[in-house]
Amino acid sequence: MKNKILPISLILFFIIIFYIFYKGLEDSKIYTPNLNTTIKIPNFNIKDFYTNETIESSNIFKSDEVYLLNIWSSWCVPCRQEHPLLMKLNKELGLNIVGMNYKDNKENARDFLNELGNPYHKVFTDLDGTIAIEWGAYGVPESYLISDNNIIKKYVGPLNHEIIDEIKLLIK
Amino acid sequence: MKKLNIIIIIFLLFSLSNISAEELDKRNKITKNLRCLICQGQSVYDSDSEFANSLKIVVDEKIKEGLSEKQIYDYFKEKYGDWILYDPGINKYTYFLWLLPLLIFLFGGTIIYKKLIKKL
Numbered sequence: 001m002k003n004k005i006l007p008i009s010l011i012l013f014f015i016i017i018f019y020i021f022y023k024g025l026e027d028s029k030i031y032t033p034n035l036n037t038t039i040k041i042p043n044f045n046i047k048d049f050y051t052n053e054t055i056e057s058s059n060i061f062k063s064d065e066v067y068l069l070n071i072w073s074s075w076c077v078p079c080r081q082e083h084p085l086l087m088k089l090n091k092e093l094g095l096n097i098v099g100m101n102y103k104d105n106k107e108n109a110r111d112f113l114n115e116l117g118n119p120y121h122k123v124f125t126d127l128d129g130t131i132a133i134e135w136g137a138y139g140v141p142e143s144y145l146i147s148d149n150n151i152i153k154k155y156v157g158p159l160n161h162e163i164i165d166e167i168k169l170l171i172k
Numbered sequence: 173m174k175k176l177n178i179i180i181i182i183f184l185l186f187s188l189s190n191i192s193a194e195e196l197d198k199r200n201k202i203t204k205n206l207r208c209l210i211c212q213g214q215s216v217y218d219s220d221s222e223f224a225n226s227l228k229i230v231v232d233e234k235i236k237e238g239l240s241e242k243q244i245y246d247y248f249k250e251k252y253g254d255w256i257l258y259d260p261g262i263n264k265y266t267y268f269l270w271l272l273p274l275l276i277f278l279f280g281g282t283i284i285y286k287k288l289i290k291k292l
Contacts, residue, residue, distance in 0.1 A: 006283065013279065020268070103222055129226030130233070136251040138210050139223055 039151045041144075042134040049101055049109070049123035060098060060122060066171050067146040068095055070120070071132055073102045074112035076140040082158035083116045089164060090119035095171065099123040102132055102140045145170060195235050202231050202244055205258045215258065 044057045061067055070086060072079040089095045099120035101109045106125070113123075126132055135144065138156060145153040145167060153170060155163055203217035208224045216224045216231075227248075234244045245257060254260045262270050 006286075103226075128229050129222060130230050133226050133230045133251065 041146055041149050041151060044131050044134050046124040046131055049125050061146060061149055063149050065096055068097045069100060069144040069146060070097060071100045071102050071137055071140050071142045073104045073140045074108040078158035079141045082141055085159045085164055086119040087117050096121050101125050103129050198235055199231050202241060203228055206248060207256050207258055
């Protein structure tokens with residue numbers, strides 16, 4: 001019996017290891033960011049897109065209002081795709097949409113807004129992408145639904161009709 | 173006078189480059205341990221993506237602000253979670269990963285020890 005303890009425990013040990021690694025195979029290898037946690041919005045200083053004035057974030061986001069922060073760029077094709085939906089959100093719901101122009105050429109960004117319309121109540125410039133990092137962003141486009149100075153929902157990638165319906169429900 | 177000016181300029185350049193070399197070493201060390209979240213298997217150091225380039229600027233800023241390596245990692249962990257670090261600390265998700273080699277070592281060591289004792 002004593003001689004059998006070692007091989008049995010060895011087999012058991014390898015079965016456990018095999019099970020753990022086999023389970024690990026089922027996990028997604030693609031990184032999926034946590035999109036549902038409520039996080040306080042970061043504090044930062046940012047330049048106004050039109051006036052180039054530096055503004056503190058506390059002067060942009062008021063605690064009793066709902067905002068949608070949209071990170072966009074004129075060189076980003078999906079941003080062009082989602083833009084009509086932002087226009088719709090602004091027109092139909094009057095949602096306070098704040099635009100953050102990410103690593104862009106100002107002239108091109110201006111042309112983009114002139115061509116497709118400006119759904120933003122305020123537009124800011126993030127020339128080197130560091131403010132986007134403050135928000136925990138990965139790139140463009142990305143949108144954050146903000147209520148009471150908290151990020152209540154984060155949307156990575158372009159907005160679509162389903163997301164718009166969800167936003168409508170959330171802000172009700 | 174001209175010679176003195178040149179000497180002062182050279183001295184200043186050398187002292188400046190010394191500081192930035194230290195900062196550069198720290199920056200390289202940190203960015204090598206940060207995962208480029210939008211790339212396939214690349215660190216921020218290796219990547220030239222928009223995301224990685226912005227992260228490098230933030231790391232530079234944080235180093236200039238005087239933050240320690242750990243504080244910088246904590247900052248990024250708060251923004252992007254543990255996944256951004258290549259070398260995560262021990263927590264409830266990683267303790268098995270850290271303890272497994274030690275367990276295997278102890279287990280194997282016990283077997284070898286027992287065999288040796290028997291032979292002797």
